[in-house]
Amino acid sequence: KKQFLVIGLGRFGASVARTLTQNGHNVIGLDSAEERIQRVSEEIADVMKCDATDTDILSSLGIQDFEACIVCIGEKYIQNSILVTLLLKENGAKKIIAKAGTKTQGKVLYKVGADMVIYPEKDMGERVARSLISSNIIDFLEVSPEISILEMRAPRMMIGKDLIELNLRHKYGVTIISVQSDNQKIISPPPLDYKFRKDDVITLIGENKALKRLRFTED
Amino acid sequence: KKQFLVIGLGRFGASVARTLTQNGHNVIGLDSAEERIQRVSEEIADVMKCDATDTDILSSLGIQDFEACIVCIGEKYIQNSILVTLLLKENGAKKIIAKAGTKTQGKVLYKVGADMVIYPEKDMGERVARSLISSNIIDFLEVSPEISILEMRAPRMMIGKDLIELNLRHKYGVTIISVQSDNQKIISPPPLDYKFRKDDVITLIGENKALKRLRFTED
Numbered sequence: 001k002k003q004f005l006v007i008g009l010g011r012f013g014a015s016v017a018r019t020l021t022q023n024g025h026n027v028i029g030l031d032s033a034e035e036r037i038q039r040v041s042e043e044i045a046d047v048m049k050c051d052a053t054d055t056d057i058l059s060s061l062g063i064q065d066f067e068a069c070i071v072c073i074g075e076k077y078i079q080n081s082i083l084v085t086l087l088l089k090e091n092g093a094k095k096i097i098a099k100a101g102t103k104t105q106g107k108v109l110y111k112v113g114a115d116m117v118i119y120p121e122k123d124m125g126e127r128v129a130r131s132l133i134s135s136n137i138i139d140f141l142e143v144s145p146e147i148s149i150l151e152m153r154a155p156r157m158m159i160g161k162d163l164i165e166l167n168l169r170h171k172y173g174v175t176i177i178s179v180q181s182d183n184q185k186i187i188s189p190p191p192l193d194y195k196f197r198k199d200d201v202i203t204l205i206g207e208n209k210a211l212k213r214l215r216f217t218e219d
Numbered sequence: 220k221k222q223f224l225v226i227g228l229g230r231f232g233a234s235v236a237r238t239l240t241q242n243g244h245n246v247i248g249l250d251s252a253e254e255r256i257q258r259v260s261e262e263i264a265d266v267m268k269c270d271a272t273d274t275d276i277l278s279s280l281g282i283q284d285f286e287a288c289i290v291c292i293g294e295k296y297i298q299n300s301i302l303v304t305l306l307l308k309e310n311g312a313k314k315i316i317a318k319a320g321t322k323t324q325g326k327v328l329y330k331v332g333a334d335m336v337i338y339p340e341k342d343m344g345e346r347v348a349r350s351l352i353s354s355n356i357i358d359f360l361e362v363s364p365e366i367s368i369l370e371m372r373a374p375r376m377m378i379g380k381d382l383i384e385l386n387l388r389h390k391y392g393v394t395i396i397s398v399q400s401d402n403q404k405i406i407s408p409p410p411l412d413y414k415f416r417k418d419d420v421i422t423l424i425g426e427n428k429a430l431k432r433l434r435f436t437e438d
């Protein structure tokens with residue numbers, strides 16, 4: 001059970017705080033806006049309306065006891081974000097995650113003590129764009145320089161067959177991790193006797209050249 | 220080479236448009252704010268300052284020719300977002316992706332024709348929270364909302380055993396992707412008869428709750 005400090009309870013901050021809480025951890029949430037405090041008060045036990053740039057408040061919080069401090073103040077108040085990050089660092093924060101809008105803001109945040117800078121809108125924009133581009137490969141993730149994960153619609157040669165028949169590991173050198181039919185729950189690992197259907201979404205992992213070979217079975 | 224329409228060029232929309240452009244696709248970007256148009260004009264070839272709720276403008280655009288239309292208007296103007304989505308649907312858009320802040324807004328967007336609703340801040344908040352929770356495991360990567368990859372030292376119960384004995388897939392519902400002994404090359408997939416040693420670094424993939432169960436075998 002860990003303790004986290006979340007400063008700024010916009011959509012992003014509230015989501016960080018909520019997810020940590022749902023996973024059984026202790027969260028203290030700070031925001032200067034009453035409306036934001038109200039919006040999360042049912043989901044997050046310890047919330048405090050205050051100005052996080054107030055040095056008295058921060059020093060009263062035992063900053064060193066938090067596993068991590070997450071600064072989720074938006075671009076509108078980027079100077080607050082920078083000041084809060086600096087103050088957290090001065091108060092001995094173990095780990096500071098901060099949100100930014102632009103790379104330049106990110107650089108400043110790193111300089112004043114952020115260990116990690118997040119660009120939520122920019123990152124999600126890239127992911128959405130990539131999933132639109134690879135319309136039959138839904139998502140692609142690099143695990144290590146030679147190994148990747150591929151999420152794709154089941155290629156034609158898998159349809160109507162099951163894993164025992166397909167023998168993916170030996171024939172293609174890829175491992176299937178999960179299958180999702182028709183927007184149902186993702187099943188991982190897929191049962192050995194499950195017969196794949198058109199439009200099933202499968203997640204594979206393997207070496208890049210092995211994955212390429214499988215993709216080219218479509219042509 | 221595909222054509223995309225991006226409406227709303229905030230951080231999220233600009234990132235979608237930029238990523239599509241960088242990947243060689245044609246993007247038309249619309250925004251009613253001059254400052255937003257200026258901000259992206261160097262990176263996105265076709266941008267137009269206009270009110271996207273203007274039916275004349277939308278009908279002049281050949282909406283049916285776009286691979287997808289991405290509505291990235293923020294919560295501040297959610298009514299615009301809803302109206303634009305409706306108009307795109309009426310104009311025969313093949314695929315509409317829309318951004319929303321809350322689930323309720325998302326429901327309305329689906330009702331008026333969105334094929335996919337994205338919650339950038341909420342999703343990134345969850346990802347950040349989850350990567351913070353698993354900090355005693357060397358690395359953690361989210362593959363999809365329910366499935367993650369975990370890199371960890373081989374848990375005690377694996378040491379001295381091989382995969383046939385361990386039967387990870389059936390006992391724990393996780394798939395082992397790779398093993399790395401003593402900073403040697405990463406081996407993927409691990410041979411079925413390889414006996415795991417203390418400090419081996421293994422990479423697993425599976426549903427979040429399945430991975431949790433495996434981690435708790437340490438206690």
Ligand SMILES: Nc1ncnc2c1ncn2[C@@H]1O[C@H](COP(=O)(O)OP(=O)(O)OP(=O)(O)O)[C@@H](O)[C@H]1O
Nearest residue numbers: 008009010011012031032033051052073074076080
């Ligand atoms: N000095 C401060 N102390 C505490 N909270 C602050 C301070 N400055 C700003 N905030 C809070 O930070 C929160 C997030 O900022 P804002 O809403 O501008 O960002 P945003 O980028 O729109 O957020 P999101 O994208 O997460 O919804 C707001 O709820 C605001 O009240």
Ligand SMILES: Nc1ncnc2c1ncn2[C@@H]1O[C@H](COP(=O)(O)OP(=O)(O)OP(=O)(O)O)[C@@H](O)[C@H]1O
Nearest residue numbers: 227228229230231250251252270271292293295299
């Ligand atoms: N009717 C409209 N026509 C065209 N553009 C619009 C319209 N209404 C809003 N926009 C644009 O949508 C863009 C995104 O909206 P806004 O900045 O409120 O969202 P946001 O959530 O802050 O964005 P982001 O998080 O992506 O930075 C703005 O640039 C705004 O000018």
